[in-house]
Amino acid sequence: xxxxxxxxxxxLHSFFINKKLLKNKKAQVEIVGLLIIVIMISIILLFALxxxxxxxxxxxxxxxxRSLASSFIGSMxxxxxxxxxDTHMDKVLIDCAKYPTMGGSNxxxxxxxxxxxxxxxxxxxxxxxxxxxxxxxxxxxxxxxxEGQLIEELNFTNTVGNEINKDSVTTFVQPLSxxxxxxxxMEIILCIGGKxxx
Amino acid sequence: xxxQSQMKIGExxxxxxxxxxxxxxxxxxxxxxxxxxxxxxxxENAELIAIQxxxxxxFLPELQCSVEGTVDYNCIDILKLASLSELGxxxxxxxxxxxxxxxxxxxxIYPPGAHWDVYGDESPFRDEHYFAIPFALxxxxxxxxxxxxxxxxxxx
Numbered sequence: 001x002x003x004x005x006x007x008x009x010x011x012l013h014s015f016f017i018n019k020k021l022l023k024n025k026k027a028q029v030e031i032v033g034l035l036i037i038v039i040m041i042s043i044i045l046l047f048a049l050x051x052x053x054x055x056x057x058x059x060x061x062x063x064x065x066r067s068l069a070s071s072f073i074g075s076m077x078x079x080x081x082x083x084x085x086d087t088h089m090d091k092v093l094i095d096c097a098k099y100p101t102m103g104g105s106n107x108x109x110x111x112x113x114x115x116x117x118x119x120x121x122x123x124x125x126x127x128x129x130x131x132x133x134x135x136x137x138x139x140x141x142x143x144x145x146x147e148g149q150l151i152e153e154l155n156f157t158n159t160v161g162n163e164i165n166k167d168s169v170t171t172f173v174q175p176l177s178x179x180x181x182x183x184x185x186m187e188i189i190l191c192i193g194g195k196x197x198x
Numbered sequence: 199x200x201x202q203s204q205m206k207i208g209e210x211x212x213x214x215x216x217x218x219x220x221x222x223x224x225x226x227x228x229x230x231x232x233x234x235x236x237x238x239x240x241x242e243n244a245e246l247i248a249i250q251x252x253x254x255x256x257f258l259p260e261l262q263c264s265v266e267g268t269v270d271y272n273c274i275d276i277l278k279l280a281s282l283s284e285l286g287x288x289x290x291x292x293x294x295x296x297x298x299x300x301x302x303x304x305x306x307i308y309p310p311g312a313h314w315d316v317y318g319d320e321s322p323f324r325d326e327h328y329f330a331i332p333f334a335l336x337x338x339x340x341x342x343x344x345x346x347x348x349x350x351x352x353x354x
Contacts, residue, residue, distance in 0.1 A: 033213070037216075037217075037220070040220050040221075040224070041220075043224070044220070044223070044224050044227065047224075047227060047228065047231065048227070051231050060242065060245065060246070060249075063249070064245060064249065064329075067249070067252070067331060068331055068332070070272075071272055071331050071332045071333065072332040074272045074334070075272060075273075075332045075333055075334040075345055075346075076332070076345060078272075078273070078334040078343045079308060079334065079343050079344060079345040080342045080343050080344070082309060088343070123308065126308065127307065127308055127332075127345055130307045130308075131307070131330070131332055131347055135328075135330055
């Protein structure tokens, strides 16, 4: 009887040990599963982070925008205007910058009777519309008289594009002497990619 | 005991479904990211080709303006341009290596004027990358500068 009791006690003891071992193993398996899920989420998060931080090389974009701005201003200033015979656009703008409050001098009048500022504004707007605006490039065009007075301001914002941050705006400034001494200079500013920050 | 086993199977199935969902989500995200980066690099390459083309045009004696031996780099001579655009495919083959997979044309916009197809043909079945840059156009006979732009289409 005593022996039987001993065996029963031993069996009960081993049953409890086995149950404890089984429970431990199950907990380990669950921890491994949890670990796999954590690793997977970490990998996904890392990829998302990389995709978000992966910034396009801006130097190429800046070079393109600078070329566009310098080409536009250079070509525009060189162009023969139909204001008067043999008058280039730079002469029209210089006259406008010399007398900004009057809209240009009274001596300089276009064949159609327009003053230099009005004529320059119409022609430059037409040029910008047929180039940068048509190519859906955001821009801001400004002309400043030697005294800092703003005599021309035109802009276009491409709402579809993603050019809204400060880094993507390229500013090109072309100084232009308004008299022979070279002390009084006007500024032609063209910002491509958005509004100017100057 | 039977109900407990069913519960266990259900639990395992939910875990497998979540696991598969995570794997599929990860794959979709990765593929989309790859497609965007490949498209971006293709666009970047096309832009590079376009910039190279613009710089070649600026230094191309067949197009550039020169007044008394002084070259004006941001300018195209209209007479030279007209002659070059009249060349047939058999004659302008020398530009094939210079402007690969590219179509170049010039548009005069002020005063409104002509359009010249300088080189290359359209490739309707390929991806087209458009790039344009303003240029001064010089009319030698009238001694007048016009405003226009060069448009470059790169096919990839």
